[in-house]
Amino acid sequence: MSSITSTIFIILLGFFLRRKGILGDNVGKILTNVALTVAIPALAFNSFMQPMNGDAFQQGMGVLVWGIVIYILLIFVTPFMYQRYVKGEREVLAILTTFGSTTFFGIPIVGAVYGVKGVMYSSIFNIGYRIFLYSYAYIKMSGLKMAGKNIKKMFLNPIVIATFLGLFMWLGQHLVPQVTVPVAVNGVETAKMASVAFYRIDQTALWLYKPLSYLANLASPLAWLAIGTTLGSISIKDAAADKTPWYYSLNKVIIVPLINLILLILLDMTGLLSLNYIAVATIVVMMATPTAAVVSAYAISFDRDAVMASNASFISTISAVVMMPIWIAIMEVISSLGMLK
Incomplete structure (x- = not known):
């Protein structure tokens, strides 16, 4: 509950500060740049500073495979959700539905609720997301062939x-030289000794791990404040007047994560892909995120229904803020029923 209320309260704080004029027009962009360039990369890197056993490896590889498979599946499925729209609008809405703000909106919430394992799974899950975001989404939105600048974005992005x-x-x-050190818990050394890889900075170089942890801890509040300031700068009345963003938001924050949840439970029941509770919950939260900023930028840059995309981004952000606590509660119920490990 504290993680959920933290998310909502800080988003509302950003909204209030923007409405009152305390935060200016560019503050949201500045906060976003700091979060995406420094805080979230530190959060992603630090999440891998933990032991690796057979189960952890299996879960990580399962998340990686699903992160690729689900985007291929959504690329084919989402256009059928918008059959009543003309071809151009249908393509844009399908891409907006497929690609959510998993990095900026999803990872901070996952980190707050599910801790370092959740962040690690979300980072692995995002590998497939970024491959298709900077290739398929770019090609469809631009009408051009794959550009070299997008390949550069894909691999030279600080988060990647x-x-x-x-x-x-x-x-x-386990393949590199090991050193014996006092085990550190939350940055504090204990009397227990253990052998770890020399580059496990959470155990061997606390002087380096600690500043990265401070930067990582900025990811959530910076992201939530930026979301609030963005909401505070847009006319709610104008965005809410159009029915299309509401229908899109239903698909984006309810139907898409529901498809993921049902398929992952069925795969677990059949034994084809068994992911644990934290992995499945992380994926559901990541898929319940609003419109990806990159896709919105594509729509504006290539003049592909830019106003519709902007309204969809705004309404889906509000919808995601409302639905995120509900999805987290649903996952808790499913876990308590023993449907996931």
């Missing part, structure tokens, strides 16, 4: 670099 660096270090920690 931090994720792959952390992932490779996590996977290879």
Whole structure:
């Protein structure tokens, strides 16, 4: 409950500060840039500073596979949700529905609710997301072939670099020289000794891990404040007057995560893909996020129903703020019923 109320209260604080003029027009963009360039990369990297066993490896690889499969599935399924729209609008709405704000909106909430394991799973899940976001989504929205600048964005993004660096270090920690150190818990050394990889900075270099932790802890409040300031700068009346953003939001924050949840439960029951509670809950939260900022930027840049995309982003953000606590509660109920490990 405290994680949920923190999310809502800080978003409302950003909304209030923007409405009162205490925060200016550019503050939201500045907060977003700081979060995406510094805080979230630190959060993603630090999430991999933990032991790796057979179960953790299996869960991580399962999340990676599902993160690729689900986007391929959504690319084919989402256009059928908008059959009554003309081709151009249908394509834009389908892409808006497929790609949510998993990095900026999802990871901070996952980190607050499910801790470092949730952040690690969300970072792995986002690998497939970024591959399709900077390739398929760009090609469909621009009408052009794959551009070199998008390949550069895909691999030189600070979050991608931090994720792959952390992932490779996590996977290879048993293959590198080991050192024996006092075990540190929450940045405080204990009397217990353990052998860890020399680059496990959470155990071997607290002087480096601690500043990264401070930066990582900024991710959630910065993201939530930026979301609030963005909501506070848009006319609610104008955005709410159109029915399309509401229908889109229903699909984005309810239907898409529901599809993920049902499929993952069925796969678990059949034994084809067994993910634990934190992994499944992380995926559901990530898929219940509002419109991805990158896709909105594509719509504006290439003049693809830019006003509709902006309204959809606004309404879906409000809807996601309302639905996120509900989804987290639903996942708690499912866990208590023993449907997930």
